[in-house]
Amino acid sequence: MDFSIASILALDGVTNGAVYALLALATVLLFTITRVIFIPQGEFVAFGALTLAMLQTGQVPGTVWFLVILAILAAGGEFIAMVRQGRGAAKAAVEAGKILAYPLAVSLLAWWAAPQQWPLWAQAVLTLALVTPFGSLIYRLAYESLADASVLVLLIVSVGVHFCLVGLGLYFFGAEGFRNPSFWDERFQAGPLMLSGQTVIIMLVSVALIVMLWLFFERSLWGKALRATAVNRLGARLMGISSTMAGRLSFSLAAFIGALSGLLIGPTTTIFYDSGFLIGLKGFVAAVFAGLSSYPLALVGALGVGLLESFGSFWASSFKEVIVFSSILPVLLWRSLRDPHAEEH
Template identity: 45%
Template structure:
């Protein structure tokens, strides 16, 4: 391998790492607030890409039907829950929150679908259209078991992935789609190299969004409420922070990140209804490197995963995923060695 090839692979790896960085931030955000490893995160990103492809093809995206179906189920679940508790006065508000609000981006998508509007409108609509999916799915399947163990929540989240994947096949079909580049041209580098504007856009978006993410958590009341819930759920309740509300905010913000990932990835790879699973899985590797709690370490892990994947595909395209997932082994061994286990503490006390 020459230095020229290594530089090209490094740039490609950083572009992939930028996508995994955004996905990893979403996974860490959800897990830190709700203890849920949200496996279907990549599926939401894939739906965003397919929605944008449908807009560009002059069609109304099938995501409209998917969101409306999930909204109807969420309304039923919420109304039944309120009726069992005798809180009938809150039912109209629940219908508005879980039924009407998710339908608004669907109405927007129906209006712009097949119309001649600026491409930026299609991008914004595709992102807004998938944002409700994450909180709706959480309300239907995860909120009723919010107090269960982390293992039960993980199993439920994995089942949700298969459910959303099946719904994706039902609504979108097996055909793949790729969208037009979001940015044209390239940047010339010394030595005769060039970087496409699409790659630069992906890396710049990751940097800007990560900075905004940090500022939102450090400077805003909402960010501080999310951090408080992540640190101590009981303490958050004592200071009038409702974990259910912060969980809704976490799922919503993660939905925005998933939508952005979809529109960023769609121009560089063909997306299918189940293409998001590998994106979410590799972002999970990055999140594991960060311990599912550290945003800076997750960012470092995401870049490492992207670079390793790029070089792995050069050495063996068939084994690149195996090489990436093999990163988990030394990371888990190191974390296991550095973590003090409760059973060891019990043995020390007995001695």
């Protein structure tokens, strides 16, 4: 291996690591706030890429029907719960209508816009608008009633949600893979490196989103509420911060990050309905490097995973996944020896 090959592999690793960094941040965000190890984070990636791909072909994406079904189930559950609590059918209907309003509106917009062949950037924005509500709806249906359960129970639920989303993804998107067009077709020469416009976009968007998330958590009231919930759920409740609101908002942010990651990675590889699992799992490995608690370490871990995958594919392409996922074992062993925990009760 000479310097030029190493430079190309390093660029590829950093590019992939930028996407894994976004997924790692979403994983850490959800775990610190809701204690959910969200295995299906990668499904948002696949939904984002496949939704854009179907819009590109002029078809109404399966995301539309999936979103409507989830919204109806969530609204129906909220209506029944409020009626059982004796809060009145009229008020329950209003709350159910609020849940249905945005998903139905954006679904109707997508149904009308799909045959119109909008520009790529407009279709990307519409894709984000379609996939982002999945986060809060999934939280309502699968996690909200179990918010105070143990981490193990929440993990088991995550496994079930993962299998449900993969199966429904196959039903709504089909088994065919798609590869989206690049957002920028320009090429840049830098010594032995050839940078594509999509690579530049991936890096710029990743950095911009990380900075925006930092500003959100540091400067906004909503962000500070999420930070308070992550530090001490009970203390946040005593201060008037709703843990339910925190859970819904954090899942919406995770869905947005996942969909955006799908838009970024879609032009670089063919995405199938089940491709998100491996992509999300690599983000999870990066989050484990950070102990599921540190955002800066998650970024470092994601870059490490990207570089390990890139150089591993050069030396032993058949075992690159094994190399990446095996790297988690010494990290877990080191953390276990360094910070042993007493048995939870």
